[in-house]
Amino acid sequence: MKKFEEKTIDTEKIFDGKVIKLQVDSVTLPDGNTSKRELIKHPGAVAIIALTEENNIVFVEQYRKALEKSILEIPAGKLEDGEAPEVTAKRELEEETGYTTDHLELVTSFYTSPGFADELVYVYFTNQLKRLQEDIAGDEDEFVEKYELPLGEAERLMEEKRIHDAKTAYALLYLKTRGE
Structure with missing residues (x-):
């Protein structure tokens, strides 16, 4: 599965709420290009x-x-x-x-x-x-x-x-x- 791994370059925290946290990660893709990932962090x-x-x-x-x-x-x-x-x-x-x-x-x-x-x-x-x-x-x-x-x-x-x-x-x- 490592062949699909994206490496995080930077994380920008957008919101820290009662239920969720929002962040935008800048990532390096498996082919060397970069992209952004909008993510929701949740405690489960x-x-x-x-x-x-x-x-x-x-x-x-x-x-x-x-x-x-x-x-x-x-x-x-x-x-x-x-x-x-x-x-x-x-x-x-x-x-x-x-x-x-x-x-x-x-x-x-x-x-x-x-x-x-x-x-x-x-x-x-x-x-x-x-x-x-x-x-x-x-x-x-x-x-x-x-x-x-x-x-x-x-x-x-x-x-x-x-x-x-x-x-x-x-x-x-x-x-x-x-x-x-």
Whole structure:
């Protein structure tokens, strides 16, 4: 893979935000020419494929400003500094759904948009949910509503583009091939 490697000459920091950092790297290409790469740096995230005792999938509906619409997604959230992915997964599950679990199985991890971002999402599975005694407050600027749906209904909502993100599409494919 070294034959495709690009060497960074210079990095210009553009923005350092709460969720992302933006930078423009000047690079030397494998053929010796130079180019610019606009990059998003992200701390990473988790997503949780959670099944209830009734074998329903737990979703949250949330407005996504970048899309200018609400979509249904599996519970997910950003890694905090120094926090292990499984800790983030349990925290996000609790905050967004009112459920907790003592059993999280790492399914996979993937890069969301490797052409311009380094965000790595860890996907966990659990079918051992316990309802919390009291709801845990989530982020003050986050408004979500929980849904529990069977796989067939979720697939229909994907066709309607009410479910329209990669991590949730992956979750449905995972469950379908798993036989849930």
